[in-house]
Amino acid sequence: MKEFIATDLDGVITDTDPVFREYIRRVTGKNFKREQVTQYFYEKCLPISKEDVDRAYELMNKENVWEKMSFVEGAKESLKKLGKNFAIFIITARPKETKEKTINFLKKNEIPFEKIFFLKEGDGKIDIIKNLPARISAFIEDRLDFAKSVALNGIRTFLFDYPWNKTEEKIPNLIRIKGWGEVLTHLLN
Ligand SMILES: [Mg+2]
Incomplete structure (x- = not known):
């Protein structure tokens, strides 16, 4: 499995x-x-x-x-590679009204995923992660508070390094990365 x-x-x-x-x-x-x-x-x-x-x-x-969104550099190819080794859950804070269009977009671009979850307002992503059918071995995020709470729950978390998530704080299990290449290096080696 x-x-x-x-x-x-x-x-x-x-x-x-x-x-x-x-x-x-x-x-x-x-x-x-x-x-x-x-x-x-x-x-x-x-x-x-x-x-x-x-x-x-x-x-x-x-x-x-x-x-008709553009991809983050390397995202599409990296997810296709990861999909061969991992079952992928997508967890988004996008409004639920976008669900159908979002799924169309992902399918059209052949992004492999098991299931997509839309966050309820006020919930954190850790709330969804705690209720997943299986423990995840990694989480990828760009919002600092979501990433932090998942990392503090002992899950290896990759945070894309962006202007909106800077912090001096050292957070255990949180790995700041520059791009998808680093995610592949960590997960496929
Ligand atoms: Mg985000």
């Missing part, structure tokens, strides 16, 4: 930040650089409101960006 791993979607499989900043530009007229996104929630680190963020989201839904 294959070992299990779990991965995030936005920022890890799909390159969501540039899309999100483009939609924020369209609804606010304000241009922001990736380096300015120093927190996971854009309204907490940029001079925009939660309403602006909600409007950006609405427009993204309306224009169905979820079926």
Whole structure:
């Protein structure tokens, strides 16, 4: 039987930040650089409101960006390789309304996965991970608080190193990585 791993979607499989900043530009007229996104929630680190963020989201839904996202470099090929050795769960905080489109996108691109979970608002990813049918041997994420709580539960966690997840804190089981190549090195060797 294959070992299990779990991965995030936005920022890890799909390159969501540039899309999100483009939609924020369209609804606010304000241009922001990736380096300015120093927190996971854009309204907490940029001079925009939660309403602006909600409007950006609405427009993204309306224009169905979820079926035409770009991939993080190496994500597609790496997941296909990993799928030969591991059963993959995808755990996303995307709104549940995007479920059908998200699944279409993953299937169209032949991304191997056992099951996709949509987080309930207020829940952490560890809540889903604790209820999975099997223990996972690794978790891949780009949001610091999600990654931290999973790592602190003894699961080896790979955190993509981005402007919005910087910390000085040393967290056991948390491995900061630059890209999918490093995930493969750790998991396939
Ligand atoms: Mg993410």
